[in-house]
Amino acid sequence: MPLEKVCIIGSGNWGSAVAKLIGINTQRHGDLFEKTVRQWVFEEKVNGENLTDIINREHENVKYLEGIKLPENVVAIPNVVDACKDATLVVFVVPHQFVRGVCEQMKGHLAPNARAISLIKGLEITSSGTRLFSEEIERILSIPCAALSGANIANEVALEKYCESTVGCPNVEDGQIFFRLFDTEYFRINVIQDHVGVQLCGALKNVVAVGAGFSDGLGYGSNTKAAIIRRGLMEMRKFGQMFFGDMVQTETFFESCGVADLITTCSGGRNRKVAEAFVTTGKPIDVLEKELLNGQKLQGTLTSMEVNEFLTARNMTAEFPFFTTVYRIVYKNAPVESIVRDI
Known part of the structure; x- marks a missing residue:
């Protein structure tokens, strides 16, 4: 061959x-x-x-x-x-x-x-x-x-x-x-x-990491961060089931591409890092991206905007309070404390 x-x-x-x-x-x-x-x-x-x-x-x-x-x-x-x-x-x-x-x-x-x-x-x-x-x-x-x-x-x-x-x-x-x-x-x-589930997890976990970064920036501690990760994982799975149906297997969320990647990204990834700095410095996301990422691009904030646009067109933002809250904090000047108050 x-x-x-x-x-x-x-x-x-x-x-x-x-x-x-x-x-x-x-x-x-x-x-x-x-x-x-x-x-x-x-x-x-x-x-x-x-x-x-x-x-x-x-x-x-x-x-x-x-x-x-x-x-x-x-x-x-x-x-x-x-x-x-x-x-x-x-x-x-x-x-x-x-x-x-x-x-x-x-x-x-x-x-x-x-x-x-x-x-x-x-x-x-x-x-x-x-x-x-x-x-x-x-x-x-x-x-x-x-x-x-x-x-x-x-x-x-x-x-x-x-x-x-x-x-x-x-x-x-x-x-x-x-x-x-x-x-x-x-x-x-x-x-x-399940190549669909692998990619869906890889995209949506970045939004959850932004929420985890907000929690870190506010100094809320490990218990709060764990709750945010759990809520985010539930919405990731719900999004897959609701919009992709049988194309996404539940077992995929327990692969490395699922819960393991979510834990890692919420602990040490670039989305968490920039979101934490967003809280502690008060600087806009685009400024922090240039200052902190050495030319790399931030994915979680953009994905949160795209997800919100998709959900809004279907009048379904209330079905995904976590995703919606991350979007509102980044793009609509909602109080950062909303990350625990509104999810």
């Missing part, structure tokens, strides 16, 4: 940590993967030098994952078409607002038998409906797309601290290929077929 040609689309904090995993595994499973891994890196200047040149010389993404060496078989490429040319396995790790534009550039350049996997923790939600990013990738590129999500803070994964993650892939055979692409002794993969 021809070897799989792997391409990574994205090179931020998480994309760089994933590149380390994939670079190691393509060498370890030489019977399945080509050794060279091409990674599309959005070109930036770092101290007057192209970031791609630094990565290819130093084997380190000095901007987004400083101090972590990448395998030498990971090659940074600044042009997305060059990076994805004839790839058979495409790993998407870009902020969700860039998915459509990047896929449009890639169209027609992949191998005929290409498959993709989305590591994007988001969900396109508008007043007219919802769309998974795997569906957007499938629609534009006409290829099947699985999903990976879990309790995976990028820096800890890069430092090889033990964790788990969940691959959702309807095709069992492809699921086993993705298992071998990602699974290591410290990054353990469980493959399930």
